[in-house]
Amino acid sequence: MSIAKPKISRPNLPRNTQGLTRRDYEGGMSTLCAGCGHDSITAAIVQACFELSLPPQSVAKLSGIGCSSKTTAYFVSGAHGFNSVHGRMPAIAAGASAANRSLHYIGVSGDGDSLSIGLGQLGHAIRRNVDMLYLLENNGVYGLTKGQFSASAELGSQSKKGEKNDHEPIDPVLLALSIGATFVARSFSGDKDQLVPLLKAGLMHRGFALIDILSPCVTFNDHEGSTKSYAYVREHLHTPVAADYIETRGEIQVDYQPGEAVTVDMHDGHQVVLKKLDHDYDPTDRARALAYVQEHIARGEHVTGLIYLGEGRRNFHERHQTPEQPLNSLPYDKLCPGSERLGSIIKRYR
Amino acid sequence: MLEVNRPMSGINDFVVKFANVNGTGSASANGLIMKTVFRMGVPVVGKNFFPSNIQGLPTWYEIRVTGEGWSARSGRVDVMVAMNSETYVRDLKEVSPGGYLIHDSSWAHPVLLSREDVTVMGVPLSELCAENFEGARARILMKNIMYAGVIAALFDLDLEVMRSLLTESYARKPALVEANMKAIQLGYDYAKANFQTPLPMRVEPLGRTAGHFVMDGNTAAALGCLYAGATVGAWYPITPSTSLMDAFKSFCMKHRVDPETGQRNFLIIQAEDELAAIGAVIGAAWNGARSFTPTSGPGISLMNEFIGLAYYAEIPTVLFDVQRVGPSTGMPTRTQQCDLLSCAYASHGDTRHVLLFPANPEEAFYLSVQAFDLAERLQTPVFVLLDLDIGMNDWMVPDLKWDDAYRPDRGKVLDAETIQKIEKFHRYLDVDGDGIPWRTVPGTGEKGAYFTRGSGHNRFGAYTEDSVEYQDVVDRLVRKFRTAAALVPKAIIKGDGATAGIVSLGSCDGAVQEALAVLAKQGIRLDYLRVRGFPFGEEVEEFLASHEQLFVVEQNRDAQLKSLLTLETAVEKRKLHSILHYSGLPVSSSFIVDGINRAMSKGEAA
Numbered sequence A: 001m002s003i004a005k006p007k008i009s010r011p012n013l014p015r016n017t018q019g020l021t022r023r024d025y026e027g028g029m030s031t032l033c034a035g036c037g038h039d040s041i042t043a044a045i046v047q048a049c050f051e052l053s054l055p056p057q058s059v060a061k062l063s064g065i066g067c068s069s070k071t072t073a074y075f076v077s078g079a080h081g082f083n084s085v086h087g088r089m090p091a092i093a094a095g096a097s098a099a100n101r102s103l104h105y106i107g108v109s110g111d112g113d114s115l116s117i118g119l120g121q122l123g124h125a126i127r128r129n130v131d132m133l134y135l136l137e138n139n140g141v142y143g144l145t146k147g148q149f150s151a152s153a154e155l156g157s158q159s160k161k162g163e164k165n166d167h168e169p170i171d172p173v174l175l176a177l178s179i180g181a182t183f184v185a186r187s188f189s190g191d192k193d194q195l196v197p198l199l200k201a202g203l204m205h206r207g208f209a210l211i212d213i214l215s216p217c218v219t220f221n222d223h224e225g226s227t228k229s230y231a232y233v234r235e236h237l238h239t240p241v242a243a244d245y246i247e248t249r250g251e252i253q254v255d256y257q258p259g260e261a262v263t264v265d266m267h268d269g270h271q272v273v274l275k276k277l278d279h280d281y282d283p284t285d286r287a288r289a290l291a292y293v294q295e296h297i298a299r300g301e302h303v304t305g306l307i308y309l310g311e312g313r314r315n316f317h318e319r320h321q322t323p324e325q326p327l328n329s330l331p332y333d334k335l336c337p338g339s340e341r342l343g344s345i346i347k348r349y350r
Numbered sequence B: 001m002l003e004v005n006r007p008m009s010g011i012n013d014f015v016v017k018f019a020n021v022n023g024t025g026s027a028s029a030n031g032l033i034m035k036t037v038f039r040m041g042v043p044v045v046g047k048n049f050f051p052s053n054i055q056g057l058p059t060w061y062e063i064r065v066t067g068e069g070w071s072a073r074s075g076r077v078d079v080m081v082a083m084n085s086e087t088y089v090r091d092l093k094e095v096s097p098g099g100y101l102i103h104d105s106s107w108a109h110p111v112l113l114s115r116e117d118v119t120v121m122g123v124p125l126s127e128l129c130a131e132n133f134e135g136a137r138a139r140i141l142m143k144n145i146m147y148a149g150v151i152a153a154l155f156d157l158d159l160e161v162m163r164s165l166l167t168e169s170y171a172r173k174p175a176l177v178e179a180n181m182k183a184i185q186l187g188y189d190y191a192k193a194n195f196q197t198p199l200p201m202r203v204e205p206l207g208r209t210a211g212h213f214v215m216d217g218n219t220a221a222a223l224g225c226l227y228a229g230a231t232v233g234a235w236y237p238i239t240p241s242t243s244l245m246d247a248f249k250s251f252c253m254k255h256r257v258d259p260e261t262g263q264r265n266f267l268i269i270q271a272e273d274e275l276a277a278i279g280a281v282i283g284a285a286w287n288g289a290r291s292f293t294p295t296s297g298p299g300i301s302l303m304n305e306f307i308g309l310a311y312y313a314e315i316p317t318v319l320f321d322v323q324r325v326g327p328s329t330g331m332p333t334r335t336q337q338c339d340l341l342s343c344a345y346a347s348h349g350d351t352r353h354v355l356l357f358p359a360n361p362e363e364a365f366y367l368s369v370q371a372f373d374l375a376e377r378l379q380t381p382v383f384v385l386l387d388l389d390i391g392m393n394d395w396m397v398p399d400l401k402w403d404d405a406y407r408p409d410r411g412k413v414l415d416a417e418t419i420q421k422i423e424k425f426h427r428y429l430d431v432d433g434d435g436i437p438w439r440t441v442p443g444t445g446e447k448g449a450y451f452t453r454g455s456g457h458n459r460f461g462a463y464t465e466d467s468v469e470y471q472d473v474v475d476r477l478v479r480k481f482r483t484a485a486a487l488v489p490k491a492i493i494k495g496d497g498a499t500a501g502i503v504s505l506g507s508c509d510g511a512v513q514e515a516l517a518v519l520a521k522q523g524i525r526l527d528y529l530r531v532r533g534f535p536f537g538e539e540v541e542e543f544l545a546s547h548e549q550l551f552v553v554e555q556n557r558d559a560q561l562k563s564l565l566t567l568e569t570a571v572e573k574r575k576l577h578s579i580l581h582y583s584g585l586p587v588s589s590s591f592i593v594d595g596i597n598r599a600m601s602k603g604e605a606a
C-alpha cells in the first residue's frame, strides 16, 4: 500500500513556484489493479497540486475504506494522510477542518463508501459546507469486496457473473445539487484534460466541492453489459461546459466567442472560466443544472464538467464564526478564563 | 388546629419528597426550597426522578436536609408532598413510619387513603390559587410555588432567603417576584394558622455550607472542558448528556468570544448521529485540537467502530458517557453505572481503554481536565464515566480551585522546529520505552508527515500484513496501557487495617461513606477503596490482596466492576461479594447497610 517509490532527481524537470517538481507531489507506489481508473485520478491529483504549487504540508488527505480510499497513500507523500473507517471520512473532515481551517482537505471516497454506508455523512458534509475537495471515485461496484453492485449501479447493469442490477441508482450529482452543494462536478478518470482543471477549481473553492469521477473497475466492472466500463462511459459522456481554472485576477484572455464563456469569481481572487459547449447551459443556475442532468440521465448520458458552481453560501467556518487563526493554534491563555473568573462563575451557583 | 402526634426529632436531618406532574413548574418550587436550605447554611441533597417526557407524567423531587453533610439518599421519606393524585397511593406508601403527608385538599378525594402512622395534612392549594390568581396556567404554577410557603412554615425556612433567591432569578421581571412571594405567603399563612408549626423536623441555620455552591455534574464537566482548553466539541443530543454540551456552549459564549471581533474561539458540531460526532472529535484531535463528545450508552454503542480506530491509530479523544439505564433505550431518565464493560473494551478486536470515574460534580470538573491531559499524554481515547445522578442532579460542591500555572499536557508532539532537527520521524516508534510514540500534527512540515490508518501498520507507520510487525505494534499498546495504570487518578483508600472492605466507584461514594459510618456504629468496621481510574493501579492490587472479604458496591445488574476486577487484577474471585443496585434511582446508604448486614449474617464471601 505504501511501498516507497525511488525518487530520481532530474535537474531539468519543470518546477512550480514552490520550486517543486511534479514528482514531489507523488506518494507511495499504488497496489491497485493495473488499469484501475482510480490510479488515473491519483495522477490527476498530483498534477493539480503541482500546478497550484501547493506546499505539500498544506494538504491533508482523508479517506474512508475501499480501493478508492486507499489512494490517499499514493499522492503527496509530504502531506498528512488519514485512511479512516468505511463511510465516515466526512466526519473526520469536519472535525479536522474545525481544528485547522488553513489546510487544503482532499477527501477520497468510493461509491460504496459515499452512497451506501456513508450516504448520511456525505449529505451532512454538504449541508455544513465543509471546506474540502471531495472525490467520489465511482465504479458502480464495491471493488475491495470483490464486485458487488453499489448504489450507483444503473438499473439493469450487468455484473461480471451476469447478474442484473435490480435497483435504480443514487446519483451523487443529483443528490448534491438537490441538497445545496456549492460546487458540483462530474468527470471521467480517463479524461485528464477535463479532470485537472476541475480538481484545481475544486481545491480553491471555498466550501464543499464534490466531483463524481467515473472510474472504471477493470477487474469487476469493465465488461460488456456494464454501464461503468471504459467503453460505455467513453460512449456516453456529454459535456455542456469545459472548465478552466485561471490563476490570475483581472482581464481574462480567452479565445471564446462572446456568449460562449461564463466566468465565476472564486473567493481567492482567482477565476474559473467555463466554456459553454451547450449554449443553453448556465452552470450557476441550480434548478436548470438539476433538470439538465436529469434529462441526460434519461437519455443514458453522463453529463460531465463543472455542472454547478455557486460561491454564495456560507461555509462551515463562516457559520460557526471562528477566527481566521486555526483553533488548534490558539494560545492556551486565550482559551482558559483563569482562576479569578472561576470564582465569579461559581458565585452564580451559590 | 391539627394535632401533630408522634413527634420525630429531625432538626436538620430529614427527607422531604415532592410528587408532581411534570411540566407544571414544580422544578422551580423544589429548587427554591433546596436552595433556601442551602443558603441557611444547612447541607442539602437534591435528587430529581423525572420521566422521559415533556408534560403530564409523574415526577418526583427528593430533598434531603443533612446537617451532617451526607451526600446520598438516606432511603427514608419523612415528609411527602403529594401533589399528583395519580401517584397518591404509592406516595403514601413510601412515607416512613411517623412521617407526614401534605396534599391539596381543595377537592374531596374519592378515596383518600390514610395510614395510622402517618400524619396527613391537607392544604386547599387550588382553592387558594383560584381565589388569588387569574388564568389557568398561572394557577397551576402558583399552586406549586404555594406549597413552598407551606414547607417554609413547617420547616421554619427563612422567607427572606426565599425572596432574595427569587429576586436573583427574576432579576429582569420584578413582577414575578411579587406574584411568587404572594403565593408563598398564602401557603405560609395557611400552614401557620392551621398546623402546629414548625414541625419537629425542621431547619435550623447552621453555617456549614460556606465555601460551597450548588451545581450538577454535567455543568461541572463542561466547565472542566472550558478550562482544559477544549476547542472542538461534537455531539448528538441524548439524555442525560445533553446538558453537558449546553453548558459548554453557554460557558463558551461568555468566556470564549473575542470581545472585539465577536469571533468564537470554539466550534461545536451538532452532528447527524453519534458516529459522526466521534468521527469529528477524532478528526479534530488528529489535527491537534482538544476535542470531546458527551453521550450516553446508546451513543457509545454507535461509536464503537471509531473508538477502535482512535485506539489503534492512537488519537487522543475524550468521551463523556453520562450513563443511563439500559439495555437498549432502557429508561433514559434514570441512573445506572451500566457501561463499565462496554466502555472498557469498546470496539472489536483487542482493545482496552482508559476510564475515569468521578464521584460527584467536584471530581467531574477536575477529572475532565485530567481526561484531556491523559488522552494527549497517552494518545488514546479516555472515557469520563459520569451517570445521570452526578450529571443531572444538583450537588453541594466545595469551591473549585484553579491553578493559573496549569498548562495543558499536550503529550509527545513534535513541533515544526524540532522535526527539522531530527533525522527521521517514525510515527509508531517507542523511543522512550513507555509505549508512547511521538506524533506530529498535520501542517507541521513534510518531514513530519505520516499516514494514519486503522489497518495493520508497523512501528514506522507503514501498512503491513506481516505478523511480526503487526504484533510488535499491538504489544507496544499493551505497554502503553501499563503506563496508563500509573497515570490515571489513584484510588481513594480509607481504612485502618480491617480484614473486610468495600470496593466501589463513582456516584456510589456518598452512600458508601454514610453506610460505613452507620456500620461502624453497629460495630462493623470496614475499609474502603474507591477506584477512580482504569487501568487499575498498584494501590488497587494491594488493597484487594490485603483484605479477606470485599463487598463490591455498584449500580448495575451484572456486577460489571466486579467483572473488571476479576479480569484485570489478581484478586481471587471468592473474596468478592456483590452489592448491586439497579433500580434506576441513585443508591441509598441504607441499601448498602442492609446488603452488607445480610451478607455478613449469611457468612457470604467469608
Ligand SMILES: Cc1ncc(C[n+]2csc(CCOP(=O)(O)OP(=O)(O)O)c2C)c(N)n1
Residues within 6 Å of the ligand: A065, A066, A067, A068, A069, A086, A109, A110, A111, A112, A113, A114, A137, A139, A141, A142, A143, A144, A145, A150
Ligand atoms: C463497517 C464495514 N463494513 C464493511 C466493510 C467492507 N468493505 C470494505 S470496502 C467496501 C466497499 C468499497 O466500495 P467502494 O467505496 O465503492 O470502493 P471501491 O473499492 O469500489 O473503490 C466494503 C463493503 C468495511 N471495511 N467496514
Ligand code: SF4
Residues within 6 Å of the ligand: A031, A032, A033, A035, A036, A037, A038, A067, A068, A139, A143, A144, A216, A217, A218, A219, A220
Ligand atoms: S478491484 Fe477494481 S477498483 Fe479495486 S483496484 Fe482493482 S480495478 Fe480498481
Ligand SMILES: [Mg+2]
Residues within 6 Å of the ligand: A066, A110, A111, A112, A137, A138, A139, A140, A141, A142, A143, A150
Ligand atoms: Mg466502488
